[in-house]
Amino acid sequence: MQTLGFVVYPNFQVMGFAAITVFEMANLVAEKTIYQVSLLSEEGGLVRASAGFCVETEAFDSKAFDTVVFGAGTQIEPATPGLLDFVRHSVQASRRVAAPCVGAFTLAEAGVLDNRRATTHWAYARELKNRYPLVKVEEDRIFIIDGHVWTSAGMTAGIDLALAMVEKDLGPELARTVARKLVVYHRRGGGQSQFSALLELDPKSDRIRKALDFAKQHLRSTLTVEELADAANLSPRQFSRAFRAETGQSPAKAVENLRVESARLLMEQGRLSMDMIASETGFADRERMRRAFLRAFGQPPQTVRRNARMPG
Structure with a gap:
């Protein structure tokens, strides 16, 4: 005992x-x-x-x-x-x-x-x-x-x-x-991240939340401000102003964070190559994905994947 x-x-x-x-x-x-x-x-x-x-x-x-x-x-x-x-x-x-x-x-x-x-x-x-x-x-x-x-x-x-x-x-x-x-997923590996882009954004209105949901479902697309504004039923100018007021970020920065989070989750699952992950999450190539990871985590994708595989 x-x-x-x-x-x-x-x-x-x-x-x-x-x-x-x-x-x-x-x-x-x-x-x-x-x-x-x-x-x-x-x-x-x-x-x-x-x-x-x-x-x-x-x-x-x-x-x-x-x-x-x-x-x-x-x-x-x-x-x-x-x-x-x-x-x-x-x-x-x-x-x-x-x-x-x-x-x-x-x-x-x-x-x-x-x-x-x-x-x-x-x-x-x-x-x-x-x-x-x-x-x-x-x-x-x-x-x-x-x-x-x-x-x-x-x-x-x-x-x-x-x-x-x-x-x-x-x-x-x-x-x-x-x-x-306990009705939980089997324990997360120690290397997994505390980061959550959607929790960090925390929009106040249904319109901005709807635009973010649209973005999350269409990460492989270009996701222009015009497309996001259309999803929110706002003009591009109204949308950009409201988005920044509610989230503290520009739409482009928020989309990048959503892509980074989605890519990180795929890396933690460990099944896809870096090129495939970059494609699946809307980065034009793995170099752009690498730069986005450095901005978000201060680490390249390879390091994030390696840490996720560590037991603790």
């Missing part, structure tokens, strides 16, 4: 408990208790979540856990000396430690991430990099494994992290069964 300590602190974000459910489901699928989960905090007792309710916890002590996960909050909170001491103890005493989302800041403050690769929620990645320059932050990753230290992006990426742990411990078939029971 493997013991798993899940660390919480005041105002922790309850989405982290989705990762605990992965281990619970693994026990159910295996029909035996493989993972025994304990909730931990510095003082023990009741700890209030950001959602307002409290959970019962055990206080930190010298007990060694197989795996320790340091939960995250809705914002970056300074770590207490007691929490930092427990991080350092866990790194020495446990087979692996993990931190989803802004939990990475706790590991970094304890010095655990110095000279290690790590990731966090995209909204905090630059801050992690600026605060802790010794950390090799890869801001567009779903999760990263560096030795026995695991970090992940925010929110649902914690599920991918937990599924990857189950796969490593119990094999891919059991992990796939757990994913199906």
Whole structure:
């Protein structure tokens, strides 16, 4: 049986408990208790979540856990000396430690991430990099494994992290069964991207959203402003003005981002050549696709594909 300590602190974000459910489901699928989960905090007792309710916890002590996960909050909170001491103890005493989302800041403050690769929620990645320059932050990753230290992006990426742990411990078939029971895709590879062009654009009106839907369905076409304006039932001038006001981007830039995202997804699937992907997503040739990837990710397509194939 493997013991798993899940660390919480005041105002922790309850989405982290989705990762605990992965281990619970693994026990159910295996029909035996493989993972025994304990909730931990510095003082023990009741700890209030950001959602307002409290959970019962055990206080930190010298007990060694197989795996320790340091939960995250809705914002970056300074770590207490007691929490930092427990991080350092866990790194020495446990087979692996993990931190989803802004939990990475706790590991970094304890010095655990110095000279290690790590990731966090995209909204905090630059801050992690600026605060802790010794950390090799890869801001567009779903999760990263560096030795026995695991970090992940925010929110649902914690599920991918937990599924990857189950796969490593119990094999891919059991992990796939757990994913199906949770009604999620089998866990995303660590190299997959947090980037989403449509979420970034977030148009306010149905007309602009309709134009973006049209663009996504016709990426292989040239997609002129006139075509997009027609899809939105606006004149080209009205459309360009409204589009920029709602999305903060020009139509041409938005179309490029949609093409980049579509191309990236095809690369992660790994079945098509670069030339075919460039053709399928509307880039005139792979050189134009390469330049677009450099603008979006600071990396060429070959690097993005290679990272997507990495386990973490």
